Amino acid sequence: MSMTDELLGAATAKALVDALEAAGGGRLDGTRRAAESLGALTLSERSRALARAILADLDGDRLRLLTTVRRAGDDPAFAGWMLWPVGLAVAWRSVEADSAEGFDAGMTTLRELTPRMTSEFAVRPMLLHDLPRALAHMAEWTGHDDWHVRRLASEGSRPLLPWAERIPALVADPTPTRRILDTLYDDLEESVRRSVANHLNDHSRAHAAFAVDTVTGWQATGGTHLARTSRHALRTLVKRGHTGALELLGFPPAQVAVSPLSVTPGAVAPGDAVRFRATVENTGGEAANLVIDYLLFFPDARGSERSKVFKIAQRRLLPGESTVVEASHAFRELTTRRYYPGSYGVALQVNGVVQERVAFSVGAAPAPRSPEE
Numbered sequence: 001m002s003m004t005d006e007l008l009g010a011a012t013a014k015a016l017v018d019a020l021e022a023a024g025g026g027r028l029d030g031t032r033r034a035a036e037s038l039g040a041l042t043l044s045e046r047s048r049a050l051a052r053a054i055l056a057d058l059d060g061d062r063l064r065l066l067t068t069v070r071r072a073g074d075d076p077a078f079a080g081w082m083l084w085p086v087g088l089a090v091a092w093r094s095v096e097a098d099s100a101e102g103f104d105a106g107m108t109t110l111r112e113l114t115p116r117m118t119s120e121f122a123v124r125p126m127l128l129h130d131l132p133r134a135l136a137h138m139a140e141w142t143g144h145d146d147w148h149v150r151r152l153a154s155e156g157s158r159p160l161l162p163w164a165e166r167i168p169a170l171v172a173d174p175t176p177t178r179r180i181l182d183t184l185y186d187d188l189e190e191s192v193r194r195s196v197a198n199h200l201n202d203h204s205r206a207h208a209a210f211a212v213d214t215v216t217g218w219q220a221t222g223g224t225h226l227a228r229t230s231r232h233a234l235r236t237l238v239k240r241g242h243t244g245a246l247e248l249l250g251f252p253p254a255q256v257a258v259s260p261l262s263v264t265p266g267a268v269a270p271g272d273a274v275r276f277r278a279t280v281e282n283t284g285g286e287a288a289n290l291v292i293d294y295l296l297f298f299p300d301a302r303g304s305e306r307s308k309v310f311k312i313a314q315r316r317l318l319p320g321e322s323t324v325v326e327a328s329h330a331f332r333e334l335t336t337r338r339y340y341p342g343s344y345g346v347a348l349q350v351n352g353v354v355q356e357r358v359a360f361s362v363g364a365a366p367a368p369r370s371p372e373e
Helices: 003-008 010-025 029-035 043-057 062-072 080-097 100-113 124-129 131-141 147-155 168-172 175-184 190-204 208-221 226-233 235-239 243-248
Strands: 256-258 262-264 273-282 288-299 305-317 322-330 342-350 358-362
Touching: 003 010, 003 043, 003 080, 010 029, 010 043, 010 062, 010 080, 029 043, 043 080, 062 080, 062 100, 080 100, 080 124, 100 124, 100 131, 100 147, 124 131, 131 147, 131 175, 147 175, 147 190, 168 175, 175 190, 175 208, 190 208, 190 226, 190 235, 208 226, 208 235, 208 243, 226 235, 235 243, 256 342, 273 288, 273 305, 273 342, 288 322, 305 322
Parallel strands: none
Antiparallel strands: 256 273, 262 273, 273 322, 288 305, 288 342, 342 358
16 A cells, blocks of 8 residues: 555545545545545645545535534544645635634644644645735744644744645745744754744755844843754754854864875675775864765766765864774665666865865666566
């Protein structure tokens, strides 16, 4: 069984229909047909198909949908992935109402649903329809007793939330969600703090200065979990060698000497690994805190060169002290990464400064043998 079928397959969709009918929604024939016709749809496509069917079955006054959903909530089994299409239906109907009252009622319902199944995907149409009003609700949620609701404030407004619609206004301008992040960065619940860090990391990809300024503000305020949240929030900037982010995390520019990188073997077969090592020496007059990564340069499907940063270690060296850095990279094909044959390269990156690269090659995978061989 695929992950999609496990999360929102025919059985879950049928349970959703049963729950809504039992809550007084009447016969949901269209939703039942949709539940039986999910087929090869992706997870988000299934959610949308079921949401459209729910709206068609529960047409008329928007209160009919909200009332049915709230009654269904009396059953503890009304939870989990079946609520993704329910939340979408609530959001779409609330947007259709095109009134402050309808919008607020929809946001309240999504808040009520989220402890049973996060409304982070369902809230996106609300943000697209009226960003200031939606964010005003979410700012209030940051003080909610339930951590699921507090997390929704941050996760639901992430600019680059996976599996979700983009919010172009938040991609272009990160400032509207700053209040939410500043309130929740040191939350008691780790899941909330991780959401805040992921949210700010999203912003950092296009708004590095905003991310650094935000963490600078956190550091001025302090907090029990400040260091960990800051590291996670700035991880992309650290990999990019951003000087401001590195300095905030305690890795200012350092005077170091890096020996030529030793790379073996010079030619790698698919599935094998390349190994490399170098010596890093602190040539400055003060102790140096170092974050040491490596860059892999590789060809993509079109033959253009790309690069990706991988972590190695963090070291503290006294003046004149040196350390040997060793690492390896395996060229096993993954579902998320494919290695094409050709010319590759590897280089160390020390506190954001890329050192001299060394070239090697990766061969082609052997052709599959025919059954006759």
